[in-house]
Amino acid sequence: MVMMAISIFFSGIVYRLAVNELNRSGNDQSILFNNLSDISPGSREQFTESNDTHLREAKKRVFIGLLVTNIIIMVGAGLLSYYLAKQTLEPIEESHQALERFTADASHELRTPIAVMQSEIEVALMDPKLSIKEAKELLHSNLEELERLTTLSDGLLHLARLEKNDMQLENIENIENIEIVSRAVSTVKNRAQEKKISIKLKISDKAIIRADQSLLTEAFVTLLDNAIKYSSKKSTIYIASRNLVRKVEITITDKGPGIDTRDIPYIFDRFYRADRARSKHKIAGYGLGLAIAKSIIELHAGHIKVVSKIGKGSTFSVILPQHGKLLR
Numbered sequence: 001m002v003m004m005a006i007s008i009f010f011s012g013i014v015y016r017l018a019v020n021e022l023n024r025s026g027n028d029q030s031i032l033f034n035n036l037s038d039i040s041p042g043s044r045e046q047f048t049e050s051n052d053t054h055l056r057e058a059k060k061r062v063f064i065g066l067l068v069t070n071i072i073i074m075v076g077a078g079l080l081s082y083y084l085a086k087q088t089l090e091p092i093e094e095s096h097q098a099l100e101r102f103t104a105d106a107s108h109e110l111r112t113p114i115a116v117m118q119s120e121i122e123v124a125l126m127d128p129k130l131s132i133k134e135a136k137e138l139l140h141s142n143l144e145e146l147e148r149l150t151t152l153s154d155g156l157l158h159l160a161r162l163e164k165n166d167m168q169l170e171n172i173e174n175i176e177n178i179e180i181v182s183r184a185v186s187t188v189k190n191r192a193q194e195k196k197i198s199i200k201l202k203i204s205d206k207a208i209i210r211a212d213q214s215l216l217t218e219a220f221v222t223l224l225d226n227a228i229k230y231s232s233k234k235s236t237i238y239i240a241s242r243n244l245v246r247k248v249e250i251t252i253t254d255k256g257p258g259i260d261t262r263d264i265p266y267i268f269d270r271f272y273r274a275d276r277a278r279s280k281h282k283i284a285g286y287g288l289g290l291a292i293a294k295s296i297i298e299l300h301a302g303h304i305k306v307v308s309k310i311g312k313g314s315t316f317s318v319i320l321p322q323h324g325k326l327l328r
């Protein structure tokens with residue numbers, strides 16, 4: 001609209017100037033012609049008439065020229081504004097869609113345990129002969145659902161705090177890579193033993209990371225937990241650490257089911273669970289673990305990626321900045 005208003009304003013000025021100029025040159029020509037002595041009155045009339053016609057046509061041409069120019073500017077400006085508006089609105093639309101997806105997923109995950117508890121209680125209340133044993137079973141089942149709800153709401157709160165842009169690392173200190181990895185391994189040791197899974201460490205280089213120890217350990221625990229959860233019994237999980245230029249790369253490799261290439265771009269999204277895990281194996285989880293781990297790693301100025309092949313296994317790599325000497 002602004003471009004159009006400017007264009008119309010200047011077109012008006014150009015038209016006015018052009019008309020004045022045409023009138024002036026028409027008048028000059030008439031005066032010149034009328035001053036010639038050997039011209040008959042008939043020719044004078046003919047000249048004035050043709051001069052007026054030329055003037056009218058010239059004005060018409062100027063008007064049409066300006067009109068066409070304005071139409072081109074209007075269409076061009078319209079297309080340009082549409083393109084720019086689309087470019088600006090796309091990220092807003094994407095984040096809006098992500099928020100909608102998140103709200104829908106969160107409500108679904110929260111509703112499921114509530115619906116289970118409600119129906120169990122309703123059925124129990126309708127039974128006039130409900131025994132103490134049955135009532136206890138019901139309470140146990142309700143407790144399990146409440147635990148699920150607590151885990152879920154804790155996860156959501158944790159994620160919300162991590163994703164807050166102004167979140168600062170509170171207990172930041174210099175820690176060795178081996179220490180972080182060992183803490184994470186000892187946390188998951190029992191779960192690995194239950195499935196007779198062995199965890200092998202290969203720390204090629206020593207590295208110092210500035211980190212909030214418990215937070216960063218939590219990220220590695222999530223990755224190890226997933227490796228255990230999705231691997232079959234008696235398999236092996238490998239953890240390696242090597243130094244890159246000013247960075248350290250810690251990898252966790254499992255020989256589990258792998259992740260479909262179509263799922264890989266989304267597995268770090270909140271609530272995303274690859275179909276394989278959801279439908280075939282029925283492995284417990286909410287799809288929040290990797291989203292939390294990614295937020296923690298990014299909070300430490302690092303990044304996480306995965307290489308995976310269906311049937312072969314997955315390797316999650318965490319790349320973190322390395323810091324100077326160990327201060328103790």
Ligand code: ADP
Nearest residue numbers: 226227230267273274277285286287288289290
């Ligand atoms: P959850 O494990 O609770 O489903 P996560 O956010 O930790 O949620 O993981 C998201 C999805 O990524 C999982 O549902 C699973 O499909 C896939 N995934 C994560 N780690 C692995 C792994 N080591 N092997 C195979 N699939 C994995």
